[in-house]
Amino acid sequence: MIKKYPETHVQKLHTGIHKETIQLLKMHNEGNIHTILHFSTNKICFAILSGYSILGNEQLVILNSWVREFLYNLSDTIKAFSIILLTDFYVGFHSPRD
Structure with a gap:
């Protein structure tokens, strides 16, 4: 062949x-x-x-308090937007057609 x-x-x-x-x-x-x-x-x-x-348990306690203070000071709108954005990144609600 x-x-x-x-x-x-x-x-x-x-x-x-x-x-x-x-x-x-x-x-x-x-x-x-x-x-x-x-x-x-x-x-x-x-x-x-x-x-x-x-x-470094002491360092983690300090870091934890900083993170909590930062999150508590955010407005509800920013919290809701960040939750939606993070779930979009992790789960991936992306349509290939749109």
């Missing part, structure tokens, strides 16, 4: 297959890189939070 086609067609076919394979490998590698990055950032965040909870 290959002998029926001229050499240039076979070479173009091999080149196309090679380009498609490279593109699929790049997509696969990108997914693996994202997985590794997410896993490593989770480990770093866990280490930081563990360190704070073990070594």
